[in-house]
Amino acid sequence: MSVKFTETVLRDGQQSLIATRLKIEDILPIITKLDQAGYYALEVWGGATFDSCMRFLNEDPWERLRKIRKEVKQTKLQMLLRGQNILGYKHYPDDVLERFIKKSVENGIDVIRIFDALNDIRNMEKAVEFTKKYGAEAQGSIVYTTSPIHNSETFVKKAKILAERGIESLCIKDMAGLLTPFKAFDLVKKLKSEINLPVEIHSHNTAGFAFMTYLKAVEAGVDIIDTAISAFSSGTAQPTTETMAAVLKNSEFDASLNAKILEEVGEYFREIRNKYQDYLGSYEVDPRIITNQLPGGMLSNLRNQLREQNQLDRYEEILEEIPKVRKDLGYPPLVTPTSQIVGTQAVFNIVTGKRYGFVSKEFKNYLRGMYGRPPGEIKPELIEKTINKEEVITNRPADNLEPAYEKAAAEIKNISSREEDILSYILFPEVAEKFLKEHR
Known part of the structure; x- marks a missing residue:
């Protein structure tokens, strides 16, 4: 069976390597070529691109999407949605979520990849329901992580529940690049035997596994792989499109992407990259990620922020502190917003010299259950020291929110x-x- 490709250069590729600074003026000249290359989908929206448009690029994110949609005639447009967090860093009420999904579809989105940072399915159900209601493909995600409490069985169990909730495809979302080749083979095999849905794999090459991981996933029967065109690939981004296309060429998995067009697209983005040197992240393979687990986009942002505050010399200490904070919080997968919550707390712990002497509002909300159910147990003394035990909620967090749109x-x-x-x-x-x- 031929394997399909989703191209990530316009979203996660540039988010991971140039801190989401790619402007629409640098997208439009090449968008027709991307549309003609033979991809299954182009990931163009969501994640951090939405707020970066307004915050850094002086662009309207909705207008950006419309301009892309106008030019893309034959390839699906895909976005990343943080479940009940939408594209923000907290939970929003259902009235806002429904309107947001409706407008995303109206403005051109075909596939919505839905995830929850804690793999709490209660925080994904409404997004799946609304995505299907407005006619887009609802792709559910299992956020991949490693810890003493995570294994293939726990992920397959989550995937089966998502399938019951009506997702139309499943993504293994390996945002930190922790999925090793043989574990990927095992996980994809189990998923394909348990759920009758297309399975997509999304990884980052931060630790150096991802090319091999993709190949083993393909051998195990994965349907779609997420890749980025060479200039914005590997390192903290996805494996390289041209490379993976060449790997699968003339095999039973050949996707028949247009190699000549890919070459032109790669050349274009190599030129464009020169404009963004100030933001350029690392292409290096960094096996420390296996321990600290920080996702690609966050690593480049963390370095930038520490550099701006003249604290870059504390980077190594902070990387060592991150897994300790994560353990204290019950081993949440590190993806937005939990990666920010854990990463920020690690920075506070190191820079102030006192562990949990100062904690953010988001950190307290995590302890209160306002992001959902943690995978493991939170260290009890952390709750006692930081919040009032009575404040902890156990229901779906969005059920406690009032409608917000009209206000x-x-x-x-x-x-x-x-x-x-x-x-x-x-x-x-x-x-x-x-x-x-x-x-x-």
Whole structure:
């Protein structure tokens, strides 16, 4: 069976290697070529691209999506959605989630990859339901991680529940590049025998495994692989599109991508990359990720932030502290927003010299259960020391939230009444308000 390719250069490739700074003016000249290359899908939206558009690029993320959709005629457009967190860093009520998904589909999205940082399926159910309601493909994700409490069986169990909830495809989301080749083979085999759905694999080459991992996943029957065009691939990004296409060529898995077009696209992005030297992350393989587990995009951002604060010399200490904080929190997978919560706390612990002397509001909310059910037990003394035990919730966090759309619409009625703008404002109030005041 031929294996399909999803191209990530416009979302995760550039998010992982140039801190999400790729401008629409550098996307549009090459988008038709990408559309003609023979991909199954182009990942173009979601993740950190949404807020980066307004925060750093002075672009409207919705307008960006519409411009891409206008040019892409034969390839599906895909986005990454953080379940009930949508594209923000906290949970939002169902009325906001539904409107956001509806608008994403109306503006051009075909496939929505839905994940929850804690693999708490309660936080994904509504996103799956709304995605299907508005006619896009609902791709459920299992966030891959390693710990004493995670194994193939735990992931397969989650996948089966997602299949029961109506997902139309499944993604193994290995955001830190921790999935080793033989474990991938084992996991894909088990998934394919238990669920009758297309399975996609998404990994990063941070630890150096991902090319081999993809090959073993393909041998085990994976249907789709996520790759990035050479200029924005490997290191903390995905395996290289041209390389994987060449690996599978003339085999039973050959995807028949257009090699000449891929060459042109690669050449284009090599030129473009020169404009973004200030943000360029690491192409190095870093096996330390096996211990600290930080996802690709976060590593480059952490280095940038520490550099700006003249604390780059503490980078190694912080990397050592991250797994300790993660253990204390019950081994959450490290992906937005838990990677930020754990990473930020590790920074506080090292820079202040006192563990948990200072904790963020998000850290307290995690302890309260406001992000969902942690995979393992939180260290009891951490809860006692930091919050009131009575504050801990055990139900689906979004059930405790009041509808928010109408209130937000009233708050910015003098700036904009456009539904997309109101949604941008709900997710990123300060950033969006500033942006909308300048542009509306």
